[in-house]
Amino acid sequence: MKHILGLILMVFSFFLGFSQSDNDPAIWTYEAEKISDTEYKLIFKADIYEGWHIYSQFTDENGSLPSEFTFEKAGEDYELVGTTTESETLTEYSDIFEVDETFFKEKAVFTQKIKLLNPEVKQVTVDLFYQICKEVCIPKDEIFHISLTGEEIVVAEQNVDQRSLDMSAALMLDLKNKELLVNGDKNAVNEKSGLWTIFVLGFLGGLIALLTPCVFPMIPLTVSFFTKQGANRSKGIANALLYGFFIVLIYFLLSLPFHLFDSVDSQILNTIATNVWLNLFFFLIFIFFAFSFFGYYELTLPSSWANKMDSASSKVGGAFGIFFMAVTLAIVSFSCTGPILGGLLGSTALAEGDVATNLSMGMTGFGVALALPFGLFALFPTWLNSLPKSGGWMTTVKVTLGFLELVLAFKFLSNADLVGNWGIFKREIFLGIWILLFVLLSLYLFGIFRFPHDGPKQRLSVGRKITAVLSTAFAIYLILGLSKITDLKLLSGFPPPHFYSIFETESDCPLGIDCFKDFDKGIAHAKKVNKPVLLDFTGWACVNCRKMEETVWSEPDIYPILKDEYVLISLYIDDRKELPSEEQFDFKYESGRVKNINTVGEKWGTFQTLNFNAASQPYYVIMSPDLEILNTAVQYTDRDTYKEWLKKGVSNFKELGQLK
Incomplete structure (x- = not known):
């Protein structure tokens, strides 16, 4: 271990x-x-x-x-x-x-x-x-x-053969009206809004961590220490607030190294987040975290680390001493905060946008929530009397978190299956496992079975009963989705797409819309039927891509436009399927760096970066069969904006036809 x-x-x-x-x-x-x-x-x-x-x-x-x-x-x-x-x-x-x-x-x-x-x-x-x-x-x-x-x-200098040079040149499109693409981000959902959502999720994770037995008992002890050790009350309050600030700083600093990935390769974060083996690694780690929450073993950092930090805080004193006290808290509470932070890391890897910035916001939110009680109780020490006593309810919180860790673990296993094209972990199997997990959580909360670290059996609290009912309701919601009685729009992006089913489907394209997964074939068809092209840069493990397909594309006034007015070309950036040997080649960047193009995803990822200077998904471009850009590019956006964007593209295509 x-x-x-x-x-x-x-x-x-x-x-x-x-x-x-x-x-x-x-x-x-x-x-x-x-x-x-x-x-x-x-x-x-x-x-x-x-x-x-x-x-x-x-x-x-x-x-x-x-x-x-x-x-x-x-x-x-x-x-x-x-x-x-x-x-x-x-x-x-x-x-x-x-x-x-x-x-x-x-x-x-x-x-x-x-x-x-x-x-x-x-x-x-x-x-x-x-x-x-x-x-x-x-x-x-x-x-x-x-x-x-x-x-x-x-x-x-590393050279590539003429065949590779020819195939590289074929990736470059002669786009017309390309300047429209520069303003594409104006149609994307407000990035700041998304960052604040990540911050709030991190904050909620920090609040949950406060309720665990590793952190909760330390709140009154630490606050009392500061208020009693200060030369006066104001000094004690200042020290407690500084302690809280250092907690936030520590968790923020843990995210900074991820910002350096962007300078390595524009596709590297996507490659990491959608790597089959990394997703399997996350799956195993979350299983490992879950069973630590179930009480089968304790997940701790070496005690010598905490001892050294504690010793340093005593020797140094002042602001540095308080900083080492904050580091000690982070180390001692790792057995409870570690799995939650792992979930935060996993969630930001699944989220769209700048992964490093998302992680910084999430970690900062987590640190703020963890630091908040130390500052508040220092300002209002009488509130300490209203804190509930430590007890079995904290064990219930840990076990509930353990089940949620398992739920997230199977999302990573699903990603690996989708990206690896294994065809094993289909939508029905995924939903079935989630149903089983939430049923087991409900049975635990109702006291039907217990885990090793549960204390003596006691009367169920109101909070535990409410959580059990909510878990049962969610399991029923999943069952209705599995039976196709409801569409599970609330979960869009998390289960595998509808067409990834154990039952035979007419199409492996979103919502059954006819689509092409090869650019050249799609363009050839668009010329034949004289329709504009909707170029959809997507991914098997792309959460926001599924949300767009299941909550925006499926709308009654949008679906017919996609189905009847456009030729859809969906290019999967994270597809790890190997290209036929005759289609594999080496792509040489202007810097001299050579990239081996061996998989479908590597080909379309390079294609996106090269022609559209973008590396995120979803990323949508409207063009004519003659490669004329018809509207600004958009990313993850709302229903009304997307509808108007599609209609404008059709209108511009018709005007273009009249001019010709």
């Missing part, structure tokens, strides 16, 4: 590592030392900044990531003589992984002997993957181009 926790921490450490300064904490040098006409010694040296360390190649495999060398063309141009040797290392026990880890401090030296098989070889290329750590761990990748003759090496 601690190994799983360590893996989670390593993932978060990876994200945090991007927030380091631009200066690398390790400076590498390398050289080739000639031994004979055919033998050389390759030497790699790292000067490591104070406080940092790099792991050995031979550190325990159950611990942190080891250093790993890859010698390109070894066995072809040259052979390796023996293994890569290392300079002196240190060994320490890891509390997280519970193993002895081997690493370098201050300096690391690696040496590898090689023997040439091809006497014409003048240079070798070596790839080193390693992990450098301080408070956080940063995975790094270094590529060494080593001259065997002492001559300067000019690294050749």
Whole structure:
């Protein structure tokens, strides 16, 4: 269990590592030392900044990531003589992984002997993957181009073949009236409104965390500490408010590293959020979180962390001491807040828009809710008397959260199934599992069965009965949706789409509308029937795409326009289905970076970025079969705006026809 926790921490450490300064904490040098006409010694040296360390190649495999060398063309141009040797290392026990880890401090030296098989070889290329750590761990990748003759090496620019160049050029459209696209965001739903929604969701998550046994008992203790320790009441209040501010700051800072992803690749956040294996990872993590809430085990950070923070708060004092007290709260309460924060991370990954900004707003909202009682009760200490006593009701809150974690877990499993085109986790199966979970939650709340950490059986409280009735009502609502008595519009975007069913359907397109999933075929059909094109950049795991289809497209005054007036081309950006080998190619950006286009999603994602300078979904464009843009692009928007946008596109197409 601690190994799983360590893996989670390593993932978060990876994200945090991007927030380091631009200066690398390790400076590498390398050289080739000639031994004979055919033998050389390759030497790699790292000067490591104070406080940092790099792991050995031979550190325990159950611990942190080891250093790993890859010698390109070894066995072809040259052979390796023996293994890569290392300079002196240190060994320490890891509390997280519970193993002895081997690493370098201050300096690391690696040496590898090689023997040439091809006497014409003048240079070798070596790839080193390693992990450098301080408070956080940063995975790094270094590529060494080593001259065997002492001559300067000019690294050749990565080239692609003519076939790839031709296929890349075919992705670029000769769009007319393209300037309309610049103003497309004006028709999108107010982004600030969406951010405030995320903030409120984070705030609600923080309020729920307050009701858990890890946080709730600490409120009166902490407030009393500040009000009694201050030289006067105003000083105590000021310290409590500062404590609350630091809580908000800590949770906000945890989101900052995610902002650096956007500068790597415009499609990277979408790729991460819709990656099959990452969705499966989230599924397993949420199952793990859920059973910790059910009381089968305790999810805690190493106690030494909390002890160090607590000790620091006592020694430092003042504002810094209060900051360390806030860090201590975050560590001690992790067993309850961790799964909720995981849900927040998962929810923002599912949401549309800037994932990093969403996460910052959500984490800030969570921190504000967590900090709020410390400030309020410091200002109004008599309110402490009105707080309910800790008890079994907090266990009920944790178990309810556990069931909600399971509900979210199966959403990630559904994403993996949709993106991976497995065809297993169909809409009916998904709804059936959700029905089962809410029925089980109702049975638990009504006292039909219990979990290991439940206390003595007591009379059911009014709140518990109300929650049980609500859970039962929601299960009935799902059953009505499964029976197709209701359309489940309240859940649009969460279950798999209607056409993803275990029963045979006439179409695998939204709402049964005839659609094309290939741009060229769709354009050819539009020319044949002389209709405008609705270009729909969408995704299998795109929540807002499903909401648009099920709550806007399905409207009686919009559906006929889509069905009769347009040719719909739906391009799935997250489709991981491999392209036929003859359709796979390498796309070269102007910067010189080369991207392998191997899947359907990679092709259409690059197509969207290249032609429309956009990377979000849903993203809608109206054009003529001759590639003339007929209206501004829109994204997730409301019913009335979308209807007028569609009608304007048809009107502009007819005017264009008259002009011609």
